[in-house]
Amino acid sequence: EVIGGHSAHLKNRHPAAEPGFDSLASRRPLIMGVINVTPDSFSDGGLCASTEDALRHAACLIEQGADWLDIGGESSRPGSMPVDMAEELRRVIPVVEALSSMDVPVSVDTSKPEVMRAAIRAGAAMINDVNALRAAGALEAVAAGGVSACLMHMQGEPGSMQADPRYDDVVAEVKGFLRQRLDAALAAGIQRDRLAIDPGFGFGKTHDHNIKLLRHLDRFSDLGVPVLVGLSRKAILGKMTGRNVGDRLHASVAAALMAVIKGAGIVRVHDVKATRDALAVYNAVNS
Numbered sequence: 001e002v003i004g005g006h007s008a009h010l011k012n013r014h015p016a017a018e019p020g021f022d023s024l025a026s027r028r029p030l031i032m033g034v035i036n037v038t039p040d041s042f043s044d045g046g047l048c049a050s051t052e053d054a055l056r057h058a059a060c061l062i063e064q065g066a067d068w069l070d071i072g073g074e075s076s077r078p079g080s081m082p083v084d085m086a087e088e089l090r091r092v093i094p095v096v097e098a099l100s101s102m103d104v105p106v107s108v109d110t111s112k113p114e115v116m117r118a119a120i121r122a123g124a125a126m127i128n129d130v131n132a133l134r135a136a137g138a139l140e141a142v143a144a145g146g147v148s149a150c151l152m153h154m155q156g157e158p159g160s161m162q163a164d165p166r167y168d169d170v171v172a173e174v175k176g177f178l179r180q181r182l183d184a185a186l187a188a189g190i191q192r193d194r195l196a197i198d199p200g201f202g203f204g205k206t207h208d209h210n211i212k213l214l215r216h217l218d219r220f221s222d223l224g225v226p227v228l229v230g231l232s233r234k235a236i237l238g239k240m241t242g243r244n245v246g247d248r249l250h251a252s253v254a255a256a257l258m259a260v261i262k263g264a265g266i267v268r269v270h271d272v273k274a275t276r277d278a279l280a281v282y283n284a285v286n287s
């Protein structure tokens with residue numbers, strides 16, 4: 001069974017030795033399972049209050065078929081405030097260390113270079129940065145670590161990004177930003193096959209901007225690296241369906257499938273099992 005086989009394939013390799021992103025994603029779309037070790041994430045804050053809770057959830061997502069686990073210690077929801085470094089390290093590093101002995105690649109969702117370095121030392125195979133490695137020292141931390149990175153577009157900061165997002169041409173501007181960040185990452189010595197990009201749904205975008213980015217997602221594929229998409233449970237889906245944040249499973253699965261049909265190579269989701277089944281249908285038709 002392809003997905004099981006694929007994750008079984010992962011089981012025999014240490015995450016850090018994983019081939020680059022594109023060789024993984026090119027086989028079939030990858031499922032990145034979300035593990036928020038925060039009290040205040042927009043949809044599942046507090047679910048993984050302790051390291052033990054996070055590890056139980058990780059085992060559950062792996063069982064459901066996650067190809068990758070994304071550990072986040074700081075909510076980036078609209079209106080959120082930064083978490084101090086010591087607290088973020090306290091939340092994230094024990095989970096990464098404990099997972100490093102398991103056979104599934106782990107990414108850490110952080111924008112702080114110090115957290116990146118600690119995460120890489122603890123065994124993280126990727127840094128997922130909603131700030132696209134723009135903090136001083138971030139590019140160097142990832143390059144020195146020899147790990148993968150996801151570069152995501154955000155207009156402004158989480159605390160204020162939804163106040164008044166404005167673009168002349170959202171697709172062209174987001175794509176131009178991601179092209180610049182790719183160039184910066186390559187110039188810093190990060191290998192192209194270790195890089196992914198993400199248009200950042202909900203990060204400084206109106207509903208109309210999000211719709212345009214999803215409608216034209218295929219325009220990001222010619223940047224030459226896998227496109228990662230995170231739509232799971234987000235407000236864009238609530239706007240489309242009228243459902244509140246706890247009732248967006250079906251829309252999240254439809255959005256992940258839509259993203260993959262439009263070229264996404266990695267989908268970042270909370271509900272792995274449902275997404276896996278939807279992508280099994282996609283894979284059967286597209287293999």
Ligand SMILES: Nc1nc2ncc(COP(=O)(O)OP(=O)(O)O)nc2c(=O)[nH]1
Pocket residue numbers: 034036038040041042043044072074075076077109128129130150152198200201228229230231268
């Ligand atoms: N690359 C990438 N990373 C992300 N990290 C967090 C969130 C927000 O979702 P979640 O982590 O569930 O919520 P919170 O930020 O409140 O913890 N979305 C993305 C995304 O779309 N792309």
